[in-house]
Amino acid sequence: MKLVFAGTPEVAVPALDALIASGRHEVAAVVTRPDAPAGRGRRLVASPVAERAEEAGIEVLKPAKPRDPDFLERLREIAPDCCPVVAYGALLPRVALDVPARGWVNLHFSLLPAWRGAAPVQHALMAGDEITGASTFLIEEGLDSGPVYGTVTETIRPTDTSGDLLTRLAFAGAGLLAATMDGIEDGSLAAVPQPGEGVTLAPKISVEDARVDWTAPALRVDRVVRGCTPAPGAWTTFRGERLKLVHVVPLPDRTDLAPGQLAAGKNNVYVGTGSHAVELLWVQAQGKKPMRAADWARGARIAEGEQVGD
Secondary structure: OEEEEEEOOHHHHHHHHHHHHHOOOEEEEEEOOOOEEEOOOOEEEOOHHHHHHHHOOOEEEOOOOOOOHHHHHHHHHHOOOEEEEEOOOOOOOHHHHOOOOOOEEEEEOOOOOOOEOOOHHHHHHHOOOOEEEEEEEEOOOOOOOOOEEEEEEEEOOOOOOHHHHHHHHHHHHHHHHHHHHHHHHHOOOOOEOOOOOOOOEOOOOOOOOOEOOOOOOHHHHHHHHHHOOOOOOEEEEEOOEEEEEEEEEEEOOOOOOOEOEEEEOOOOEEEEOOOOEEEEEEEEEOOOOOEEHHHHHHHHOOOOOOEOOO
C-alpha cells in the first residue's frame, strides 16, 4: 500500500522505521506537528519524526491544523491507501479521515477499551495495572473508540517508570503496526468493534495531578512518582519551593513517620506516608539538576521534624 505516516515525538520513530524497513509498503509522506521552540535559545526545532523522515528522503508535511486546505489538497494528490498514526498530537477532522481508502489506523499504547486518551501509559502505572500493551485501531471521530485490528501485551515491571514502559511499547507496537498494515493489505485482518464495558479514560496528566499526596499509602506515592517520570514529573514542596521526586522506594517495615515527615540520615532520606515510609533516592530541587537525595539533604541541612508537602 501507499502510506502517509502521521506522528510527532520520539516514541513514534520506531514505528516509522519499521514501516520503512518492511519494504512491503511505500511511505510516500509523513505528517507531523509544526517545528516548535526548544532549548534555552527557544529556536524552532523539527519533531523527531520529521528529522527521521528527512534523513530517509521522505516528504514531510507540517500543517498548523490537519484541516488546512493546502494540506488536504496535498494529501489528496498523494492519494494514500492508508494512513498509520502514532502520537500525532492533533485531532483529525472528517474531511481528512475520508481521504485514504482504507482509513487512518492508530497505534495506541493500551489494551483498548482501557485507557482511551492522551496518557494511557501514565494512567496504567498510576492505577497499579500489572499488564498493559498496545492496540491498532481504525480511527473514528470518537476518542480512541474505533474497531481494533490487533494487540500486543506487555508486563508492567515493579520498577517501571512511564518512560521505561513507553520505550518498550514503542518497539513492540512498531511491529504490531507493520503487521497490521500487512493484514489490511492482504485482507487477512478485520477490525473488531471494542466492547462497551471496560472503558477507562486517560486524559493528559496535569502538573497538579503529579503533586504527591503524602496522606496516600506508600504504594500510591510510588505509582505516582513512576507514572509521572519523566513527564510531567512528580513533585512536592519543601520550604515553600517545588521539589521534584525522581525515584522513591516504599519501605514496608518503617511506620514511625507521620505523612510528609522527613528523616535524614548520613546516606538515606525517608518520608512518611499514609501507610509506611518511602525512601527518597533521587530528587531535583528547584533550579537544580537531579541529585541523590542524601546529597540534597546534606546541602539543605534538614532539621528534625521538618516536612515535605508544606
